[in-house]
Amino acid sequence: MSEFDVAVLGGGPAGAHAAMAAAAAGLSVALFDENPAAGGQVYRAPVEGAAASGGADQEAGNTLRRELAASGVTTFFGHSVWAVTGDYRIDATGPHGAAHYTARALIAAAGTTERVVPFEGWTTPGVIGLAAATILLKSQHMLPGQSTLVAGCGPLLAAVAAKTIEGGGRVEAIADLAGIGDWLRTVPALLARPDLLRQGLRWWNTIRRAGTRRYARHTIVRVEAAGAQLRATLAPCDASGRPVEGKRKTVMADCVAVGHGLTPSTEVTRLLRAQHRYSREAGGWIAVADQDGRTSRPRLYVAGDGAGIAGAAAAAKHGTLAGLACALDLGAQAPARLQSLVETARDEFLQAARAGHAMANLMALRPGHVDSIGPSTIVCRCEDVTRAEIDAAFDSGAHDVNQLKAWTRCGMGPCQGRTCGDIAGELLARHAADASRERVGCFSARTPLRPVTVEALSGDYTYDSIPIPKAAPL
Known part of the structure; x- marks a missing residue:
């Protein structure tokens, strides 16, 4: 040691x-x-x-x-x-x-x-996180798909879309939870970082030259397999991320890269x-x-x-x-x-x-966005726990996230709640009278912090290595 x-x-x-x-x-x-x-x-x-x-x-x-x-x-x-x-x-x-x-x-x-607010079909093969897309683009030099829908919120939208285009791929559309005004309000802060401002402008210029459609104040409500591609349904939303009345848009793509913050x-x-x-x-x-x-x-x-x-x-x-x-x-x-x-x-x-x-x-979590999660939508993908099961657990008395974990297994999979914990806590808090995240708490951390195999811990240890004491005399 x-x-x-x-x-x-x-x-x-x-x-x-x-x-x-x-x-x-x-x-x-x-x-x-x-x-x-x-x-x-x-x-x-x-x-x-x-x-x-x-x-x-x-x-x-x-x-x-x-x-x-x-x-x-x-x-x-x-x-x-x-x-x-x-x-x-x-x-x-x-x-x-x-x-x-x-x-x-x-x-x-x-x-x-990375946070992904669940929607119908978010566990469909071909739906990946924006962070996963950046790993493919930066480290592997691979496109997420020949055609990609980029959706969510924050600067990764522009980064993933621009790098996909520069890599020879096609971005079918960008669905952005934020509106134009939300982006304009960031400009005063970015003036102190002209390097970041120039980088962002380069990304958006690349996107504009490619003719990529950008849907401001839109969110994904459903993704489904359609032959070899994915069919994504987009809906307009309000400032809280809640879908509102308006024309739905359909986008076909090989890959859907989505992320709702960190x-x-x-x-x-x-x-x-x-x-x-x-x-x-x-x-x-x-x-x-x-x-x-x-x-x-x-x-x-x-x-x-x-x-x-x-x-x-x-x-x-x-x-x-x-x-x-x-x-x-x-x-x-x-x-x-x-x-x-x-x-x-x-x-x-x-x-x-x-x-x-x-x-x-x-990239901050929007309450209305969480409210829009459907009852049958999976929240904890490791254990297939749905929104309806989380709501039922609260109604039965599970008023903090660790009670929820014990009753539903939400957060007990290989990711140990890293993927679902934020959303599960928000859903419980939405039920509470004061809507307090402090009151519902966060998952208790446990070892192992990462999945680890017995082989990795035991190394070359075999049964022959086990010391066997001599039998005691009768």
Whole structure:
């Protein structure tokens, strides 16, 4: 078992910068990520053998990976962390089997999970998340489909549509929950990030030149198989995401890429019993933390979008903050210099986060959108739990999400509630008198944090290895 001063969980912008900041302060740092290289979702590295696509994200990712490789951080890529204990022992499985590490402090930088508000047919093969589409486009250099419908809300709509077009695919239409006015309200915040504004304008210009139809204030209400393609039905909706009267539109496509925002990944901080609060604007449940990432639990820090959705640039700055705060708390040398670096990083984070918060508001969960989920629509796809079953559980007395889990198995599948937890909690809260997400709570985190096979834990252990004691004399 190896010992480190700091263990960082997550190799995206937040985790990588947190690790580098702590290492630069003289601490021994271990970084764990289940991907083969650093970068996270935004700066994901191409798979081996795939040609580099270029672009700003690719260049930023390459720079991040070079800086991390040149730092003193010990990296464990291809490692899936399945357990973390209160004394900061890390249990993981990697290329060489099970591994165990300990640390004096822990920085959780697990990023986000994509939210999809269920609709009729959302589990049909060929319906994928916008985040999954970006993985195909950035890492695999594959099109989601020769023809794709892009739907949902937030900046990923334009990113996926533009990259699909640039890759030679056809985007049949974009169905956007937001209206033109919603996007215009983000411009003042984006003026502080002209690079993001230029990137967004390039995406929309690519979409415009391709002649792609964009349906503002529209939502998917149904997807069904139609031969070799998918038939999607779109409906106009109000500002809350609730479908309204109006002409339905039908779009045929090979693939439907849909996403309704991001939720912070808080499995580790919940497992370690740090305090959490619910913030719709921040994406959902987040760990209660100070401005530098210190949680309610000693020597446990949260970095990046786990502390609230703010975008990749802000996540990097927040990671630096968390790494420096950790170094200060562990007694690293030159505390005055570190404190000066903290103050600079705080200013840079606040500037970067302004644009990120504007995008997060576009992706915030809309109550009317959840109200539109039909009774027979599956909410928990791991356990096939429907909206009607969740409503019936509440009527029978399941008034918090962990009671719901016990009664219906919602959230007990391989994803451990990462996909359904936000929507299930919202549905329960819609029944409650005060509609409080705090009151219905969030799923308790349990190990294993990720699915893990017995073979991965046992390695080459066989029955022949079992010591058999001699029989006791009669």
